[in-house]
Amino acid sequence: KMSLRFALVGNPNCGKTTLFNEITGSTQYVGNWPGVTIEKKEGKARRVQEDVKIIDLPGIYSLSPYSLEEIIARDYILDEKPDVVINIIDATNIERNLYLTTQLIELGIPVVAALNMMDAVEARGDKIDTGALEKGIGIPVVPTSASKGRGVTELVDKAIQVAYAAASGTAKPQAQIYDQEVEKYIGNIETNIVPSLGKKTGNARWTAIKLLEGDEKVLEKMEVPAAFLKDIEACRKQIESHYDNDVETVIADGRYKMISGIVGKAVKKKSGSGSLTI
Ligand code: GDP
Ligand code: K
Ligand code: MG
Numbered sequence: 001k002m003s004l005r006f007a008l009v010g011n012p013n014c015g016k017t018t019l020f021n022e023i024t025g026s027t028q029y030v031g032n033w034p035g036v037t038i039e040k041k042e043g044k045a046r047r048v049q050e051d052v053k054i055i056d057l058p059g060i061y062s063l064s065p066y067s068l069e070e071i072i073a074r075d076y077i078l079d080e081k082p083d084v085v086i087n088i089i090d091a092t093n094i095e096r097n098l099y100l101t102t103q104l105i106e107l108g109i110p111v112v113a114a115l116n117m118m119d120a121v122e123a124r125g126d127k128i129d130t131g132a133l134e135k136g137i138g139i140p141v142v143p144t145s146a147s148k149g150r151g152v153t154e155l156v157d158k159a160i161q162v163a164y165a166a167a168s169g170t171a172k173p174q175a176q177i178y179d180q181e182v183e184k185y186i187g188n189i190e191t192n193i194v195p196s197l198g199k200k201t202g203n204a205r206w207t208a209i210k211l212l213e214g215d216e217k218v219l220e221k222m223e224v225p226a227a228f229l230k231d232i233e234a235c236r237k238q239i240e241s242h243y244d245n246d247v248e249t250v251i252a253d254g255r256y257k258m259i260s261g262i263v264g265k266a267v268k269k270k271s272g273s274g275s276l277t278i
Contacts, residue, residue, distance in 0.1 A: 003051045004163050005080075006156075009073060009104060010088030011097050012059035015116040019088055019146040020056045023156060033072050045156050052156065055082065061096075063103040065217040077107060078202055083163040084110045086155065091121045091128060091143075095263050101137060102255040108174060108203035110166040111139045112159045119145040125270035136262030138175055174205055178254035181242055185212055185235040193228050212236065213248055
């Protein structure tokens with residue numbers, strides 16, 4: 001029997017608090033994140049044999065370091081290393097919500113998705129093929145309706161399974177989701193620069209992507225030497241001239257392209273209710 005820690009991550013209004021309450025019941029306590037007035041909630045999972053602590057991270061749309069909420073969530077995941085991140089996806093807004101999912105997966109930590117608000121999807125007459133979604137994003141997906149208490153036990157059980165699998169070292173290699181041109185530079189930085197950096201943060205691939213994106217927090221944290229900064233800048237210039245666009249946009253477009261491919265396969269909207277009708 002292990003002591004586990006799961007972090008809840010999702011866009012604002014995806015049902016995170018409802019799910020947190022449903023999982024933890026009356027065991028929760030509320031404080032603040034150090035130095036800021038953003039609420040931090042923790043609790044223990046009910047109805048499970050294992051000792052599972054649940055942390056509610058701030059609602060965010062992305063893991064870029066532009067808002068306090070994003071920085072808190074990202075730093076918690078990188079520095080405190082929860083055993084599993086439970087990513088809550090608002091199924092009625094799946095395409096937008098999956099943007100954060102692609103970034104969480106990139107961190108290389110165990111992630112389980114809660115496909116929440118499935119009752120609302122069903123009420124509209126839409127269908128989501130969970131299997132196709134799992135295959136597309138490469139992580140387990142559990143349908144839930146937090147406000148109706150549905151799927152919550154299954155979700156926590158799945159997260160426990162994933163935690164055990166991760167502890168036994170059966171993690172899969174990450175999918176390459178960007179164009180060959182972009183992957184070439186990611187691979188280059190991952191192999192030639194990341195291993196030589198004194199400090200470590202995240203996994204090597206994630207760090208390489210962040211360096212390529214010019215993520216200031218990561219550049220700062222890693223204390224990247226000037227010679228490497230020059231090499232990274234050269235990679236950025238190559239990408240920018242190849243795509244005639246800035247690197248951040250090229251990388252974001254890679255994520256959007258992957259997401260729309262997955263959504264096209266997994267979501268069937270009721271006839272007449274949208275452009276995704278198949
Ligand atoms: P948070 O901002 O992510 O913490 O979201 P909340 O838990 O506050 O939920 C936002 C709204 O969605 C509230 O009105 C909830 O009652 C509602 N909600 C949460 N989960 C579900 C669900 O599974 N189905 C439906 N229909 N509504 C939900
Ligand atoms: K809310
Ligand atoms: Mg909330």
